[in-house]
Amino acid sequence: MTTLEITGGRVLRPDFSVERADVLVDQDAGEILDVGDVPEGDETLDAADCLVMPGLVNAHTHAAMTLLRGYADDKPLDAWLQEDIWPAEAELTAADVRAGTELALVEMIRGGVTAFADMYFEEPAVADAVADAGVRARLGHGVVTVGKDDESARADNEESLDFAREYDGYADGRVKTVYAPHSLTTVDDALLAEFTAEARGAGVPLHFHANETAGEVEPIVESEGERPLAHADDLGMLTEDDFLAHGVHVDGEEIDLLAARGTAVVHCPASNMKLASGMAPVQRLREAGVTVALGTDGAASNNDLDVFDELRDAAMLGKLAAEDAAAVPAEAAVEMATAGGADALGFDSGRVEAGANADLAVVDFDAPHLTPVHDHVSHLAYAVRGSDVRHTVCDGRVLMEDRDLVTLDEAEIRGRAADRAADLAERAD
Numbered sequence: 001m002t003t004l005e006i007t008g009g010r011v012l013r014p015d016f017s018v019e020r021a022d023v024l025v026d027q028d029a030g031e032i033l034d035v036g037d038v039p040e041g042d043e044t045l046d047a048a049d050c051l052v053m054p055g056l057v058n059a060h061t062h063a064a065m066t067l068l069r070g071y072a073d074d075k076p077l078d079a080w081l082q083e084d085i086w087p088a089e090a091e092l093t094a095a096d097v098r099a100g101t102e103l104a105l106v107e108m109i110r111g112g113v114t115a116f117a118d119m120y121f122e123e124p125a126v127a128d129a130v131a132d133a134g135v136r137a138r139l140g141h142g143v144v145t146v147g148k149d150d151e152s153a154r155a156d157n158e159e160s161l162d163f164a165r166e167y168d169g170y171a172d173g174r175v176k177t178v179y180a181p182h183s184l185t186t187v188d189d190a191l192l193a194e195f196t197a198e199a200r201g202a203g204v205p206l207h208f209h210a211n212e213t214a215g216e217v218e219p220i221v222e223s224e225g226e227r228p229l230a231h232a233d234d235l236g237m238l239t240e241d242d243f244l245a246h247g248v249h250v251d252g253e254e255i256d257l258l259a260a261r262g263t264a265v266v267h268c269p270a271s272n273m274k275l276a277s278g279m280a281p282v283q284r285l286r287e288a289g290v291t292v293a294l295g296t297d298g299a300a301s302n303n304d305l306d307v308f309d310e311l312r313d314a315a316m317l318g319k320l321a322a323e324d325a326a327a328v329p330a331e332a333a334v335e336m337a338t339a340g341g342a343d344a345l346g347f348d349s350g351r352v353e354a355g356a357n358a359d360l361a362v363v364d365f366d367a368p369h370l371t372p373v374h375d376h377v378s379h380l381a382y383a384v385r386g387s388d389v390r391h392t393v394c395d396g397r398v399l400m401e402d403r404d405l406v407t408l409d410e411a412e413i414r415g416r417a418a419d420r421a422a423d424l425a426e427r428a429d
């Protein structure tokens with residue numbers, strides 16, 4: 001057994017207490033062995049002035065959309081997708097997706113993210129990028145059937161399920177998969193029901209967008225005579241293994257339904273603000289017992305993949321939505337970005353505890369904007385930035401040490417991604 005000792009720092013425990021402790025990791029098993037006064041490890045990571053915390057989870061993104069960062073801004077969701085994003089995405093190649101995903105991985109590992117959920121095109125290229133980078137991910141080929149004939153609509157759904165079957169367990173088990181219909185309004189109902197049933201038979205969970213804008217709720221209520229999540233439930237789309245992105249426009253009955261089914265909601269506050277989609281009722285969701293995770297959404301609607309930004313936005317916007325400064329307190333925001341995300345994605349991570357996956361972020365508190373430290377958890381929610389992360393560890397492997405990436409060639413990736421983004425924009429114009 002090879003061990004890694006993270007030494008000299010403080011540790012954020014699952015109950016949100018912070019104590020002076022070292023962490024010993026079994027690198028072969030990818031698990032935390034011990035926390036506290038631990039035996040010496042074969043290798044060490046220095047954590048002086050640092051806080052060892054669970055790796056952050058970006059529970060909803062479209063990683064390769066880094067190529068479209070800044071390509072189209074200042075529009076609401078529908079116009080943004082239809083006028084700018086979908087025409088550009090029609091030109092994407094697998095090599096583009098690979099480059100964009102690697103750029104996303106550089107950014108996420110730098111920011112202490114150890115797991116993410118992706119819904120996009122050319123997903124085998126995403127899986128390969130994840131395998132090489134060393135992170136953990138829940139991946140799905142995104143399905144859109146609007147504007148497609150019956151044959152290609154069916155083929156798109158089949159591709160999603162085929163990918164899910166083939167890639168589950170890829171990258172030494174770090175990749176898990178989903179069936180990923182884009183949303184209730186962009187995938188045909190009959191196909192949704194059929195392929196959701198097939199996904200259940202194959203033990204594949206679902207990841208989809210839901211109740212993101214007011215404009216998508218009304219047509220469903222009109223055509224189905226019920227709210228979108230009641231309709232999703234009729235289609236069999238809400239189980240405890242599933243997670244949906246956004247959940248902005250949910251009413252009290254939908255919140256109770258989510259709690260009853262155990263379906264998680266991935267809150268994407270920055271994207272919701274930028275596209276002016278609305279404010280998710282995060283405090284009410286959490287009070288009802290719904291698992292809430294955090295996501296950046298794609299880099300084109302955010303415009304970065306810094307989950308610490310999301311943490312702060314979630315706490316701030318949660319207060320505004322509830323009109324209550326006590327809503328979504330610091331601990332809640334940190335919980336959503338760590339244990340909540342791990343829970344939504346089905347990973348045994350999100351806590352610094354013996355037996356859990358060794359997915360860790362080591363945050364350097366030796367910085368002017370983090371001085372003084374009255375309360376570490378307050379700083380995590382309101383003051384820490386992604387660039388404060390000093391080391392990132394996933395599955396027991398060091399992915400970033402002293403802000404140097406170990407598994408990725410940052411300069412090469414940035415150059416390739418910039419070239420591919422320029423070519424893509426030219427093809428799309």
Ligand SMILES: CSC[C@H]1O[C@@H](n2cnc3c(O)ncnc32)[C@H](O)[C@@H]1O
Nearest residue numbers: 085119120121142143144182209298
């Ligand atoms: C079919 S792959 C995923 C699909 O989703 C698009 N997308 C990016 N951001 C959002 C969002 O906030 N709501 C809905 N859809 C979004 C992405 O561009 C891909 O086309």
Ligand SMILES: [Zn+2]
Nearest residue numbers: 209245297298
């Ligand atoms: Zn999205």
